[in-house]
Amino acid sequence: xxxxxxxxxxxxxxxxxxxxxxxxxxxxxxxxxxxxxxxxxxxxxxxxxxxxxxxxxxxxxxxxxxxxxxxxxxxxxxxxxxxxxxxxxxxxxxxxxxxxxxxxxxxxxxxxxxxxxxxxxxxxxxxxxxxxxxxxxxxxxxxxxxxxxxxxxxxxxxxxxxxxxxxxxxxxxxxxxxxxxxxxxxxxxxxxxxxxxxxxxxxxxxxxxxxxxxxxxxxxxxxxxxxxxxxxxxxxxxxxxxxxxxxxxxxxxxxxxxxx
Amino acid sequence: xxxxxxxxxxxxxxxxxxxxxxxxxxxxxxxxxxxxxxxxxxxxxxxxxxxxxxxxxxxxxxxxxxxxxxxxxxxxxxxxxxxxxxxxxxxxxxxxxxxxxxxxxxxxxxxxxxxxxxxxxxxxxxxxxxxxxxxxxxxxxxxxxxxxxxxxxxxxxxxxxxxxxxxxxxxxxxxxxxxxxxxxxxxxxxxxxxxxxxxxxxxxxxxxxxxxxxxxxxxxxxxxxxxxxxxxxxxxxxxxxxxxxxxxxxxxxxxxxxxxxxxxxxxxxxxxxxxxxxxxxxxxxxxx
Numbered sequence: 074x075x076x077x078x079x080x081x082x083x084x085x086x087x088x089x090x091x092x093x094x095x096x097x098x099x100x101x102x103x104x105x106x107x108x109x110x111x112x113x114x115x116x117x118x119x120x121x122x123x124x125x126x127x128x129x130x131x132x133x134x135x136x137x138x139x140x141x142x143x144x145x146x147x148x149x150x151x152x153x154x155x156x157x158x159x160x161x162x163x164x165x166x167x168x169x170x171x172x173x174x175x176x177x178x179x180x181x182x183x184x185x186x187x188x189x190x191x192x193x194x195x196x197x198x199x200x201x202x203x204x205x206x207x208x209x210x211x212x213x214x215x216x217x218x219x220x221x222x223x224x225x226x227x228x229x230x231x232x233x234x235x236x237x238x239x240x241x242x243x244x245x246x247x248x249x250x251x252x253x254x255x256x257x258x259x260x261x262x263x264x265x266x267x268x269x270x271x272x273x274x275x276x277x278x279x280x281x282x283x284x285x286x287x288x289x290x291x292x293x294x295x296x297x298x299x300x301x302x303x304x305x306x307x308x309x310x311x312x313x314x315x316x317x318x319x320x321x322x323x324x325x326x327x328x329x330x331x332x333x
Numbered sequence: 334x335x336x337x338x339x340x341x342x343x344x345x346x347x348x349x350x351x352x353x354x355x356x357x358x359x360x361x362x363x364x365x366x367x368x369x370x371x372x373x374x375x376x377x378x379x380x381x382x383x384x385x386x387x388x389x390x391x392x393x394x395x396x397x398x399x400x401x402x403x404x405x406x407x408x409x410x411x412x413x414x415x416x417x418x419x420x421x422x423x424x425x426x427x428x429x430x431x432x433x434x435x436x437x438x439x440x441x442x443x444x445x446x447x448x449x450x451x452x453x454x455x456x457x458x459x460x461x462x463x464x465x466x467x468x469x470x471x472x473x474x475x476x477x478x479x480x481x482x483x484x485x486x487x488x489x490x491x492x493x494x495x496x497x498x499x500x501x502x503x504x505x506x507x508x509x510x511x512x513x514x515x516x517x518x519x520x521x522x523x524x525x526x527x528x529x530x531x532x533x534x535x536x537x538x539x540x541x542x543x544x545x546x547x548x549x550x551x552x553x554x555x556x557x558x559x560x561x562x563x564x565x566x567x568x569x570x571x572x573x574x575x576x577x578x579x580x581x582x583x584x585x586x587x588x589x590x591x592x593x594x595x596x597x598x599x600x601x602x603x604x605x606x607x608x609x610x611x612x613x614x615x616x617x618x619x620x621x
Binding site for chain 2: 085158163
């Protein structure tokens with residue numbers, strides 16, 4: 074039973090990966106990353122010293138931004154395109170459930186996002202190495218947490234895509250991915266300045282809100298911090314797993330009876 | 334057959350006529366396809382009125398039968414087929430495939446399906462597409478490779494197994510659609526507009542292939558506007574209009590029928606009679 078499920082999910086994910094790689098979307102993003110990081114790095118060539126932190130920060134911000142963008146783009150079209158192209162019919166005519174299709178597509182989108190992240194990280198690492206800058210061991214922890222957050226973004230985008238149109242999905246997912254981080258910080262800033270009742274409300278929203286900011290270690294990497302204890306990534310793994318589960322279940326509840 | 338049988342239904346013909354044993358007479362297991370009181374509708378948007386497309390439709394297909402599902406455009410053929418495949422959830426009624434509810438994995442394991450408009454992944458090759466579907470079907474390894482290559486050859490795609498599908502014409506995609514429907518030797522083939530987009534050579538190849546499949550005892554349920562093809566392949570025809578089965582009869586009876594010598598005459602004249610008998614159902618759909 075488990076082997077059968079793994080075969081189904083693997084086949085669906087593999088199909089999604091092959092298609093996306095052959096579309097060459099990822100290559101454009103890698104070139105973009107090279108240009109952006111390269112442009113930031115040229116500042117160092119004008120003899121400005123003490124810009125190591127700036128360069129690292131810029132490179133990692135580019136990695137963050139592009140990896141979020143790619144995850145949203147990959148996930149938003151997985152189900153929507155299957156339906157609009159009608160390729161969903163021969164797929165779902167096989168002895169698989171709609172839940173299997175969602176999981177397979179989620180895995181495909183996540184694998185593609187992870188691959189993009191690694192490519193962007195390689196570009197950033199290479200560009201910084203050219204200027205003799207190293208990112209330290211904490212960079213690996215940064216990558217691990219980015220992977221968790223990308224899985225979250227993929228699940229969230231996939232869920233949105235079964236409710237709204239592809240373009241609305243992309244807009245909403247990007248707003249949520251970037252906005253949740255900004256909102257979380259804003260709540261912390263105003264926490265002590267509001268009345269107790271508003272404080273309770275804001276704290277409630279803060280707890281319920283998806284915190285992608287928990288997964289962002291780029292400042293620690295830029296400032297050369299030591300690696301964080303192992304329990305931090307472990308707890309964040311379970312945090313991500315919980316939200317991924319919620320998103321996929323909501324997506325399934327909507328998709329299972331949707332007319333195709 | 335519909336619950337309220339249309340006066341034109343030829344009961345003797347449906348039973349196969351005197352002295353002729355049909356699959357229905359000799360088979361004792363569950364029907365290959367059984368639909369009871371099916372009602373299907375949809376809303377174009379959240380605030381749009383509900384439109385019922387299929388009305389209280391009932392029919393039965395026995396194992397080994399080849400049944401043509403005929404009707405004018407917008408009659409509800411594709412919607413009924415989508416309900417059989419579990420792509421739409423019926424408002425009421427039941428569908429069973431070899432005793433399993435439609436849409437269940439057990440039912441789908443027995444079906445090979447060709448959609449009305451068959452489109453496939455533009456950046457995959459036919460072989461990769463067949464491998465993907467085969468793996469989902471539970472096949473794998475060399476057996477899957479051999480079967481995929483064999484089917485691609487049978488539908489006339491030999492030598493094109495490794496070309497991206499974005500370079501394929503509609504007819505070539507339809508051939509691939511037929512090949513994927515045959516993967517895993519299904520017990521029931523459900524084909525929606527089977528010859529759509531095929532050139533005359535493709536149609537002949539398809540007809541020969543379907544004859545071969547029929548000889549093996551596979552049940553085939555298909556919709557088509559190509560009445561010659563239906564006449565050559567089918568044991569029985571079901572005629573649907575306004576979401577209801579308005580007539581059903583064996584192919585022999587449809588071709589004799591006292592109406593005309595060709596299936597086209599039967600099709601047009603039966604529909605005209607139905608429209609005359611129930612003018613209130615004119616227009617496409619009943620609204621709720």
